[in-house]
Amino acid sequence: MKHYDENIIQLIQLYLVGDLSEEEKVKLEEWVRRDPLHEKLFKEICSEKSVASNFGIYENVNKDLAWEKVVSKGNIKLGHKSRRLGWYKVVAAVMVPVMVIAGGYFIKEMKQDTLQKDMEMAIKPGKSKAILRMGDNRVFEVTQDQEIQLDVAEGVAVVNSSSGMVYPELVAKGKIEYNVLEVPRGGEYTVTLSDGTVVYLNSGSKLRYPVAFGEEHREVFLSGEGYFEVAKDSVRPFSVNVDKLKIRVYGTSFNVNTYNLEKIQTVLVEGVIGIQYVNSDIEYTVKPGQLALYDQVKDTMEIRDVDVLPYVAWKDHEFMFEDESLENIMSKLSLWYDVDVFFQTASLKDLHFTGHLGRYEDISRILNAIAEVTRVKFSMKERTIVVME
């Protein structure tokens, strides 16, 4: 039996919504060329004019009413739980075999205990919010729900909308003025700088940058965690200063994490970067797919190959943990959900986990998943999550 390819379905869909990357385009073209039948099919899809009008019919089909009819016609006995709970049950059941394969552990069905309800009430995922500090000591609170213009310096208006804060394309002649964007715990924010560079800031981070970069170089200062997509500019080099390091960038995407100042992590997704100690000439070159780990206590720089995804998934609204300690996982959760964590049993910090979760999911989901497979228990006191055995 000739199976059609799920990946090709995705590519065609992305083509239809107009968001196909170059690489994907090549793959799709290759598939289209492989077989005249493929070509015919693709042409049919492209010439289909009724996508939007058919969606109108689709939208208006009442599936809830239809479901009631199917239930009564087929005499289907629904469980005593509500439909929503029924869905949870399925999710839990789906989870079990997967986890058995993955971890070799037996897991009971997910329980809906009181802890979960408490947490859902008290703890909310983070959202887009930040504080903008301007040169003249003015302060603005921004969220990405607002569509507004802000005068951030004389004659410079910034647009704030759902895609974050966008600075106008400008080059400063003369004095450079700075803005500071501070993202609190439980927040995240995106800012596009005057050269087109996009910076995603994670919870508890701060970025200091010029309202407009000068003619010679582009320089910003970061604490916390940020993901940079640096715009190419062969004339003006870009550098990020973090504590005692300077990261020199040659048109590139990378993630810098300085939450733990003793261990600063820089991960490169594409392009080339060089890392220098402040006041030193030695530059360490980092290539795509590599992590540069600066250990401040030992004063060493370690560069090694890693899977970059777990380091950058946060900017795409995901937590991704790859063999990560419970201590690290809890500290990431505490920043995003803005809660404190207390380990009553210290040895639990060294449990390691692999997995992922949407950042906008409820925190109880991840804690339940951990509690189900280990001896770890969680309880809540005010805004502190207590971890114990």
Place this chain on the structure above:
Amino acid sequence: MVQDELLIEQLNQKQEGAFKILFDRFYRYLVLYAMKWVERQEVAEDIVQDLFVQVWERDTIYSSYYGFKNFLYNSVKNASLDYLKHKEVEGRYVRYTLRASEAGEVPELEVMKDEVYRRLYQVLDELPKRCQEVFKHYLEGKKNSEIAEILRISELTVKTQKRNAIVYLRKRLGGVYMLYVLFKVGFM
């Protein structure tokens, strides 16, 4: 995907939760699909409802998600053609339709085409209303300025909503979205 196959396994064991999920995924698109032949929406809805009742009542064991999908499309097509055959009125249109599409297996590439649309609609349907409006016009081939005028919003808003929609669609169509936490545990 693993969870698709597990849904089928659960359907084979007559778990009603899995049945409901599959119903939610396919019902509306299959109605649209039946309307290729039967035109009237009530008739199409009856055909698809009866099919799901059968899925529940019969003891068929489905070997895979893929096989299940093919079964649904085939059944809807054949039931629609059957309906036309048994209909009293024998208009010219009916005869033409019958001649043009013979009953039998739907070619797999045809199924693929419908899967493109089914999943696209499913994800479009999840977008917030405002965003969806903008995107529907965009799919009709309208320009940003035209959309802005029709919906009485700024072009900037059109752009942002379009971008938001694409980001969301890419995530969902690419299967990045996870419905459950997948965890593996290891001890140091």
